[in-house]
Every structure is written in structure tokens, then in C-alpha cells.
Amino acid sequence: MSKQKIPAAPSIKRLPSYLHLIRQAKDEGYDFISGTLIANALHLEPIQVRKDLAITGIVGKPKRGYPVVPLIAAIEHFLDWDNTKNAIIVGAGNLATALTGYQEFQYHGLNFVGAFDTAREKVGKQIHGVPVFSMDTIKEQVKNLGASIAIITVPPAHAQEAIDNVAAAGVKAIWNFSNAKVTVPEGIVYQREDLTSGYAMLCVMMGETSPSRTMTNLD
Amino acid sequence: MSKQKIPAAPSIKRLPSYLHLIRQAKDEGYDFISGTLIANALHLEPIQVRKDLAITGIVGKPKRGYPVVPLIAAIEHFLDWDNTKNAIIVGAGNLATALTGYQEFQYHGLNFVGAFDTAREKVGKQIHGVPVFSMDTIKEQVKNLGASIAIITVPPAHAQEAIDNVAAAGVKAIWNFSNAKVTVPEGIVYQREDLTSGYAMLCVMMGETSPSRTMTNLD
DNA sequence: TAGATTGTTAATCGATTAACAATC
DNA sequence: TAGATTGTTAATCGATTAACAATC
Numbered sequence: 001m002s003k004q005k006i007p008a009a010p011s012i013k014r015l016p017s018y019l020h021l022i023r024q025a026k027d028e029g030y031d032f033i034s035g036t037l038i039a040n041a042l043h044l045e046p047i048q049v050r051k052d053l054a055i056t057g058i059v060g061k062p063k064r065g066y067p068v069v070p071l072i073a074a075i076e077h078f079l080d081w082d083n084t085k086n087a088i089i090v091g092a093g094n095l096a097t098a099l100t101g102y103q104e105f106q107y108h109g110l111n112f113v114g115a116f117d118t119a120r121e122k123v124g125k126q127i128h129g130v131p132v133f134s135m136d137t138i139k140e141q142v143k144n145l146g147a148s149i150a151i152i153t154v155p156p157a158h159a160q161e162a163i164d165n166v167a168a169a170g171v172k173a174i175w176n177f178s179n180a181k182v183t184v185p186e187g188i189v190y191q192r193e194d195l196t197s198g199y200a201m202l203c204v205m206m207g208e209t210s211p212s213r214t215m216t217n218l219d
Numbered sequence: 220m221s222k223q224k225i226p227a228a229p230s231i232k233r234l235p236s237y238l239h240l241i242r243q244a245k246d247e248g249y250d251f252i253s254g255t256l257i258a259n260a261l262h263l264e265p266i267q268v269r270k271d272l273a274i275t276g277i278v279g280k281p282k283r284g285y286p287v288v289p290l291i292a293a294i295e296h297f298l299d300w301d302n303t304k305n306a307i308i309v310g311a312g313n314l315a316t317a318l319t320g321y322q323e324f325q326y327h328g329l330n331f332v333g334a335f336d337t338a339r340e341k342v343g344k345q346i347h348g349v350p351v352f353s354m355d356t357i358k359e360q361v362k363n364l365g366a367s368i369a370i371i372t373v374p375p376a377h378a379q380e381a382i383d384n385v386a387a388a389g390v391k392a393i394w395n396f397s398n399a400k401v402t403v404p405e406g407i408v409y410q411r412e413d414l415t416s417g418y419a420m421l422c423v424m425m426g427e428t429s430p431s432r433t434m435t436n437l438d
Numbered sequence: 439t440a441g442a443t444t445g446t447t448a449a450t451c452g453a454t455t456a457a458c459a460a461t462c
Numbered sequence: 463t464a465g466a467t468t469g470t471t472a473a474t475c476g477a478t479t480a481a482c483a484a485t486c
Contacts, residue, residue: 010453012423016415021400034467041400047455050468062461062468080422094317101313104398104415109422149421173425175417179323181240181260189428191421195412196235196323198394202368202410203299203328204231206392209408229477253443266479269444281444281485442486449480456473462466 011052012079017042018052019075026068034065081108088147088171090162091154092117092132095177099151100128113145142169149173156180230271231298236261237271238294245287253284300327307366307390309381310373311336311351314396318370319347332364361388368392375399 006012021041025033035049042049053066056074060066076082089096092115099105100112112130116138117123123134133141142150150166152159152174159178166174173189176182184190225231240260244252254268261268272285275293279285295301308315311334318324319331331349335357336342342353352360361369369385371378371393378397385393392408395401403409 006420006424006427009420012419013413013416016413016419020398020415024400036467045455051454054469060468063466064462065467078423079419080426081419085422085425094313094320098313098317099414102414105418108415108418110418148425172428173421175421179239181243187428189421189424191417191424193414193417194232194235195318195321196239196327197232198410198412199324199327199329200231200235200298200300201225201228202392202394202408203304204297205225205408205410206304206367207299208225209391209406255443264479270478273445279444282442283486284443444485451478454475461468
């Protein structure tokens with residue numbers, strides 16, 4: 001796995017929210033949008049929004065804000081969302097179905113070209129228009145389909161095998177939704193999505209607001 | 220929405236990964252686990268792991284590490300994962316099916332007591348054993364079912380309405396998977412899960428490793 | 439015992455926030 | 463013009479990392 005430190009990672013993670021809001025503004029007919037407005041809508045500080053937008057290279061106009069059309073283009077270009085990327089999804093279960101049906105991804109250059117599953121009854125079917133192939137064919141198919149991204153949604157016990165296979169098949173990036181301890185070969189971009197992290201935050205916040213729980217360990 | 224700053228949020232988000240690994244160690248028969256071992260497995264620094272574990276109140280033994288059974292208990296207690304919390308899931312689509320089927324949550328006190336959907340054909344059915352009710356009944360049901368958490372998986376256009384309804388019905392916390400600009404009433408714990416953030420990171424990382432893309436805007 | 443590991447205190451690093459001149 | 467907003471430079475804040483004595 002390429003152990004890369006991405007500078008300004010928190011800023012990058014906020015950009016999609018900005019983009020979403022700015023697109024709405026555009027649809028509502030606005031030509032300019034101010035950092036202040038974005039900040040208010042998302043409960044952030046205006047200075048933070050301005051700093052975040054600056055990394056995309058956009059230049060705003062004092063008093064008016066940022067021009068929405070160039071701003072959308074700048075964010076999309078910075079994220080490389082103006083470029084189509086072919087992706088396979090390993091595991092054709094409920095999560096795979098949810099992800100392939102999630103319109104937001106397709107709007108941003110993520111093109112699902114195939115799903116893979118071990119279950120015979122799924123092979124040959126489609127999920128949201130994405131053909132399901134047999135897991136055995138994964139290595140050939142990555143090349144045939146021209147996939148550069150592999151999204152892993154298999155059960156934890158099969159995650160390592162799936163990662164080894166797609167890595168061997170030559171994908172550039174792995175996006176892992178499986179909650180397992182895995183190792184990823186050098187040189188492959190790796191992003192893990194951990195739903196239990198968000199749940200942990202939710203639980204701690206719930207404890208904070210309830211007056212009955214002490215929080216001596218938090219300071 | 221309670222605009223609460225949670226101290227040590229990054230540490231809290233890492234705790235679930237530690238817990239997963241420590242549980243494995245326990246299953247493999249280990250009585251102690253060192254911060255160094257955890258750090259190596261997760262590609263982190265040992266000092267970071269020790270600092271993170273310290274917030275749970277656990278005390279380790281020099282040379283041996285942390286006792287696994289008390290450590291598991293300490294993390295679970297810190298996250299309030301040793302307490303059952305009833306949750307409803309608003310929207311009974313693919314994502315709801317994926318979430319209710321995700322074992323990891325049930326192991327950590329999240330008890331799905333009901334799902335809600337507007338589609339008549341879904342009402343009365345079950346998803347992973349969770350009964351699906353009509354969206355109209357949501358206010359009564361939150362009370363009947365004793366739900367303190369509402370998980371929102373409806374399409375963006377209906378997110379605000381869903382949030383207003385569950386808030387009015389008295390849930391303590393909202394976990395929102397819908398990518399929409401929403402407002403949440405004061406006093407309700409709110410956590411948003413944004414899959415496009417992770418995708419944005421993946422895309423930027425891919426651009427970093429590819430030598431063809433310049434990155435003048437990143438410094 | 440010797441040495442690996444903890445826990446504490448201090449240093450560094452990076453992200454957020456503040457201040458303010460420039461400007462449309 | 464007056465005033466809201468940008469973009470830059472500096473200050474603050476918090477998280478990560480380093481150093482090291484304590485200890486089993």
C-alpha cells in the first residue's frame with residue numbers, strides 16, 4: 001500500500017459537500033455564491049470555506065463571492081471528477097447494490113463496469129444495470145473491462161483474497177468497505193471506509209449530551 | 220443540531236479498528252496485546268495507539284502490553300457499546316438492507332427495531348428480520364419501539380422531511396446517510412456519513428501517484 | 439538481570455481561526 | 463461611495479510525534 005500522506009485531507013473531504021451546495025445554487029439560477037453563504041449552510045466558518053476553496057485554484061470576487069460555473073469546474077477538476085474511471089465491485093450483495101444505485105457516484109466519473117460474486121445464482125444477472133460475473137473470472141475481467149478501481153464489499157473473511165486478486169489483476173486503487181485486517185501491496189492506492197467509526201462518534205456524542213454519564217476520561 | 224466539538228475525535232474513530240484487532244487476538248488465545256503490535260497491524264505509530272487507548276482509562280503492563288479482556292471492556296464501555304440502543308431506519312432500500320445485515324453493529328449494541336418506507340409493497344415485510352412499517356406511522360412507532368437513534372437512508376429529496384419527523388417523534392440522535400443539505404433541530408445528536416468524501420480522497424490519491432498529473436495547488 | 443513496553447512530559451506539525459488590507 | 467467579501471499573513475489550537483524515565 002502506498003503509505004501516502006495527503007496534505008489538506010480534511011479540506012478535500014469537505015469539498016464534495018461544497019460542490020453539492022454550489023450545484024444547487026447554480027440550479028436555482030445564481031451566478032455567484034459567497035463563502036459566507038456556504039459556511040452558514042454547512043455550519044462551518046467562512047474562513048475555513050475560503051481556505052478550502054483556495055486549494056482548487058478558484059479566485060473569487062470581493063463583495064460577490066465565487067462564480068458558480070468556474071467554481072464547480074475547479075472543484076471537479078481538482079478531485080479529478082471530470083474524468084471517467086472504470087470500477088469493478090467485488091461482492092454483489094446489498095452494499096454493492098446500494099453503491100451501484102447511488103447516482104452521486106456516476107455524476108462524478110465513477111463508472112461501474114462489473115460486479116463479482118461467488119454465488120452462482122447471481123452470476124449472469126445485473127445489479128442496477130451492472131453485469132455480475134463469476135469471482136473466478138476476476139483477473140481476466142479487470143483487464144477486459146479496463147477497471148482501475150476495485151471496490152471491496154465481500155465479507156471480512158474473504159477480503160484479503162479479494163484484495164490479492166484485484167491487486168494481481170492490476171487495479172490502481174482499492175476502496176475497501178470490508179471491516180477486516182488486511183495487507184495491501186505497495187504502490188496501490190488504498191482507502192478504507194469504516195462505518196463503525198461514524199457509529200462510534202455517534203455513541204460518544206450521545207453520551208456527552210446525556211447528563212447522567214461522567215466523562216472524566218475525555219479531558 | 221447540537222454543535223458539539225468532540226475532543227479527540229480522531230482517536231475515537233480509530234478505536235473500533237483497535238477493538239476489532241484486539242478481539243481477534245483474544246480469539247487466538249492471547250492474554251495481552253502490545254500497542255506496538257496493534258500499530259504494526261494498522262500501519263500506525265505505537266505512541267499514537269498508546270495515546271488513543273489511554274482515553275479509555277485502560278492501564279497496560281510494561282513489557283507485556285494491555286490485558287485483552289479488560290481492554291475490550293474498556294473500549295466498549297468508553298464507546299457505550301456495552302449498552303443496547305434501539306434504532307429505526309428510515310427508508311427500506313438497498314442501503315437499509317445492507318446496514319441491517321451488517322453484523323458488526325449488532326455486536327456493538329445497535330438494535331434495529333423497525334424500518335420505514337413509503338412503498339406499500341414493502342410495508343409488512345421484513346429486511347433481515349426487521350419489520351417494515353408505513354412511513355405515516357413513524358411518529359407513533361418511535362415511541363412504541365423505544366427508538367433513540369434514527370438512521371436516515373431515504374433519497375435526498377425526502378431527507379429533511381424524514382429528519383423533521385423523527386426529531387418531532389423524540390429520537391436523541393440522527394445518523395444521516397443521505398447527501399442533502401438539511402437542518403437539524405437543536406439538542407439532537409447528529410452524525411452525517413458522506414460516502415463521497417472517501418471517494419474524493421481516493422481520487423486525489425490516485426492523481427498523486429500518477430506522474431502525469433501536476434499538483435501545484437496542493438502546497 | 440536486561441530489555442521491551444508503558445505512560446508522561448515536551449516538541450513538532452498541521453489544521454483552524456483571527457486579523458486586516460485589498461477590492462469590487 | 464460604503465460595505466461586504468476575498469485572500470494573505472499571523473496566531474491559535476489541537477493532534478501527532480519524540481524523548482525518556484519508570485517498570486515489569
